Amino acid sequence: MPVSDSVSRPDTDADGQRLPINELFASLQGEGKLAGVPSTFVRTSGCNLRCWFCDSYHTSWDPTHAWMALDEIVAEVETLAPTHVVVTGGEPLIHGETATLLSELADDYHLTVETNGTLETDAPVDLASISPKLASSTPTAENAPTDTDTSVWTERHESARIDLDSLASLVEHAEDFQLKFVVTGRDDMAEIESLVEDVRGVAKREIRDSDVLLMPEGQTQAALAHTRTAVAELAAEFGYRYTPRLHVDLWNDAPET
Numbered sequence: 001m002p003v004s005d006s007v008s009r010p011d012t013d014a015d016g017q018r019l020p021i022n023e024l025f026a027s028l029q030g031e032g033k034l035a036g037v038p039s040t041f042v043r044t045s046g047c048n049l050r051c052w053f054c055d056s057y058h059t060s061w062d063p064t065h066a067w068m069a070l071d072e073i074v075a076e077v078e079t080l081a082p083t084h085v086v087v088t089g090g091e092p093l094i095h096g097e098t099a100t101l102l103s104e105l106a107d108d109y110h111l112t113v114e115t116n117g118t119l120e121t122d123a124p125v126d127l128a129s130i131s132p133k134l135a136s137s138t139p140t141a142e143n144a145p146t147d148t149d150t151s152v153w154t155e156r157h158e159s160a161r162i163d164l165d166s167l168a169s170l171v172e173h174a175e176d177f178q179l180k181f182v183v184t185g186r187d188d189m190a191e192i193e194s195l196v197e198d199v200r201g202v203a204k205r206e207i208r209d210s211d212v213l214l215m216p217e218g219q220t221q222a223a224l225a226h227t228r229t230a231v232a233e234l235a236a237e238f239g240y241r242y243t244p245r246l247h248v249d250l251w252n253d254a255p256e257t
């Protein structure tokens with residue numbers, strides 16, 4: 001079981017202009033301000049965190065991918081109909097080539113970058129979908145999705161999951177942004193309230209309550225059934241926005257949705 005924040009570079013032709021791609025497909029955006037918008041997803045492999053509930057296990061805990069040249073990726077995107085492109089992961093910003101890919105797509109597509117908020121970028125981004133990871137995301141021996149000893153990741157994840165400077169930079173840089181929290185229950189709310197205030201304190205841009213989205217934890221329809229209503233009610237109570245996981249509601253945990 002690989003336990004690395006990134007993925008091994010290929011031995012040959014490592015010219016820096018390729019990305020490890022886990023999936024590339026067209027579907028509907030399932031989460032956030034653009035939920036329901038037809039979108040092409042470019043899912044890179046590799047992450048610098050290890051949330052126990054990661055819904056893209058094969059980009060983090062067990063990364064699998066094919067190395068694709070950037071022009072191959074652009075050509076594949078061009079064969080698909082959507083004018084919105086979502087660059088996601090894993091954590092796409094761990095790869096320097098992601099910025100190049102975004103620059104190459106920027107003239108022709110609306111670009112969303114889905115990030116855990118621990119890294120900055122100067123690449124063109126229309127919507128920064130920033131998902132800071134709460135304490136409830138930290139893997140432990142009890143909740144980790146693998147039998148492998150994950151103690152190194154318990155500490156590493158916990159120490160790396162929040163970077164206020166990166167959060168502020170992402171909020172300021174993109175045309176639009178959202179702070180999207182995976183919520184397991186009411187116990188997460190104090191940390192969300194505190195973190196939103198902390199980011200407001202350092203970001204030179206207004207963060208409205210409507211830019212803060214609460215998304216229920218759950219990778220399957222059965223799991224979402226336990227969290228969805230409670231998280232929607234928390235959003236209403238705290239004045240934040242609720243976001244569904246439309247792809248789970250529609251297609252459960254099927255790949256390429």
Ligand code: SF4
Pocket residue numbers: 047048049050051053054055056059060089090091116133
């Ligand atoms: S930050 Fe995202 S991709 Fe990385 S482990 Fe957490 S949920 Fe998975």
